[in-house]
Amino acid sequence: MESRLRKVIVCDPDKCNGCRICEYVCSYVSEGVMNIKKSRIRVVRIEPFLNIAVTCRKCEDPVCVKACPRDALKQKPNGIIAIDENKCNGCGWCVEACPFGVIRLHLGRRKVIVCDYCEKYGSPKCVEYCPKEALKYVTVDQAGRELSKKAVKILLEER
Amino acid sequence: MKGYAGRYLTIDLTRGKTVIDRVDEYMAINYIGGYGFGARALYDMLPNPAQIDPLSPENVLIWWTGPLAGTISTAGNKYSVFAKSPLTGIFGFGISSGLFASELKSAGWDGIVFTGRSEKPSYLMIDDDNIELRDASHLWGRTTWETEEMIKEELGDESFVVASIGPAGERMVKLANITNERNRQVGRCGLGAVMGSKNLKAVAVRGTKDVEVADIESLLKFIADLNERCQGPATEKYRIYGTPANVLVHNKLGCLPSYNFQRGTFEYAEEVSGEMMLKTHVKKIIACAGCPIACDHVNQAREAYAGSTSSVDYESLALLGPNCGIRSLDFITKAVEICDTLGVDTISAGNVVGWAMECYEKGILSRDETDGIDLRFGNGEALLDALRRLCLREGRLGSLLAEGVRRASQIVGKGSEKFAMHCKGLEWAAYELRSLQTSTLGFAVSNRGADYLRSGSYQVDVKGQVDRLRLDRSRGKIVYDGENLYAIIDSLIICKFTRGIFKSVDELAKLYTLVTGLSMTGEQIIKAGERIHNLARCFNIKCGISRKDDYPPPRAFEDPLPDDVVKGAVIKREEYDEALDGYYECRGWNKDGIPTKRKLLELGLNKEAEEVGVEA
Structure with missing residues (x-):
């Protein structure tokens, strides 16, 4: 798949209020449990006014893959990072390499985990459960267009 | 389980x-x-x-x-x-x-x-x-x-x-x-x-452990449905304006306490309304974990105390604002920030400062006793100063207010007890007493003192389902039902703002069963609510509580409201007595408000029946 057609999960920080429903859902989808610490999407809160949820960006030529000294990470054609748990030894180099901090080590297993975009369902559950539609599953180009629209709207409203 | x-x-x-x-x-x-x-x-x-x-x-x-x-x-x-x-x-x-x-x-x-x-x-x-x-x-x-x-x-x-x-x-x-x-x-x-x-x-x-759920797939489906309902009309005001949406609603009904509950409207209500706040002060709306509503409106002050930040809800706003005669959202934001950072309850703080302001204006507290603060209603600097002193127990004023309004009014005396707005020592929240009379019954019988959160009985008044300027025996049942339901909401524990999205108590029971795997019906869970309420009451009975404590402060009976919309509203003592009798009757308590052995045994509270229960 051409990278421009890849959809990613984007988060509108104006709408994200830090409710963590995405994290609860993700922990179920990923591991069948309720445990936000096992979520692949992470809610970041910076006091007093900022909230955003972040997850894998499906980067082109991803640094996490490059960083892995054991060849445990591969990017699939659809952009999703596949992890070979037999090869991963939890060194965490990919964690340090990722500029978004969204690839992490599993709390218990100490193997690397990352968002797989709910491949088994076809579309991400966090987006479906986000009560404020802060999360969207779109291409980066679509996200850019939406942002332009929003910026223009604000500019016009302020005039 | x-x-x-x-x-x-x-x-x-x-x-x-x-x-x-x-x-x-x-x-x-x-x-x-x-x-x-x-x-x-x-x-x-x-x-x-x-x-x-x-x-x-x-x-x-x-x-x-x-x-x-x-x-x-x-x-x-x-x-x-x-x-x-x-x-x-x-x-x-x-x-x-x-x-x-x-x-x-x-x-x-x-x-x-x-x-x-x-x-x-x-x-x-x-x-x-x-x-x-x-x-x-x-x-x-x-x-x-x-x-x-x-x-x-x-x-x-x-x-x-x-x-x-x-x-x-x-x-x-x-x-x-x-x-x-x-x-x-x-x-x-x-x-x-x-x-x-x-x-x-x-x-x-x-914590890093998994929380086990009995039927996780059904739970997720049910939650998707509930969360969807939370985007509907039942929670709209919380989502958009947060609870400060109540300011104008209450002002119109004459139940927005101002000037230490001397009045039920505020002439500057527009300036401190939820609508105004959203336009000028709200910087961010945040949610508690797992909440699809998100009511928490975080403010930033703009001119006075620019940059001060606090989360302002209706109760904080009304008590620290109109109840102290304050018409500036900047000062209210700063006042909440002081309370939150130094660590006191905004409701009680706004209430006790309002009382002190009334004392000051009536000459009951001298300027010497306020440590030189010109504690007039509407003086924003005086409010902030008084709050800091209260939080730190500083000076004569601080040490006095730190005791809460009941004790403070006992210390000061001179008739100030008559307008100390509390029940059982807990400061009255921002629901006017005389213009919401079912609410007042609910506040006064609550297990923790003047409390809007134990029965939500203000709702029938605000929604116009009863004559809110009168009381009768039937109000007892409304408070009784509300208390039993709220006891469950507070035990599960879920947010009360979701109460409108559950179609019945059976759905609350269903939620409980999906999570715990323990079978539970709506009827059983409400019975548990009644049990819990009675248990807390038994604790209070041992502390010396009885009928005499289940009354609102004297102002409710003695000072008719002056506001045009509810002119002359006052609670008639005989009507209140009647409503209280009705409440005790529903509860299965005697005339003095003590649970009967029979009721306690019915609820499985055998030890309490022995220790506290009366024959009839």
């Missing part, structure tokens, strides 16, 4: 010893969690509560989550704290939310019980099974916000969730609260002072 962690921690602060106990199925089914567990524990741990000084090591401090904490349950991540209240001398109880409850459950604990008193300032760290009482000398004197940051820094992980007291709690100000995640508070009943009396500065929790 799932949902529950199945165990709780008891910490003897005097000896530094910890004990782990189990939460069993009997407790779960009969007392649900939260309020129910707290009532059970308080009744059992303080068998002679009248003898207990609330600020002595003999008092206990009990924290409970409910079965839903740590799961995706709609607005179900809340925790509750209990002790004999230093403010009221009776059942003390408060609920907070945020992420704390989820974290505690993830650490594998349903609750924490503190007994005794630590020799030096300490804080408790819970990191899953690793429990440590750590030195807090360097945190003593710090604000709640500073304390959170310093503990996270010191423990090296900002995912620790911290609940702490500010300097007010340390100084055992009777209005002191407990704050977690900056903006969430266990606000009422002065439980922060109990924490301070135990030399306990904070509790910091990190």
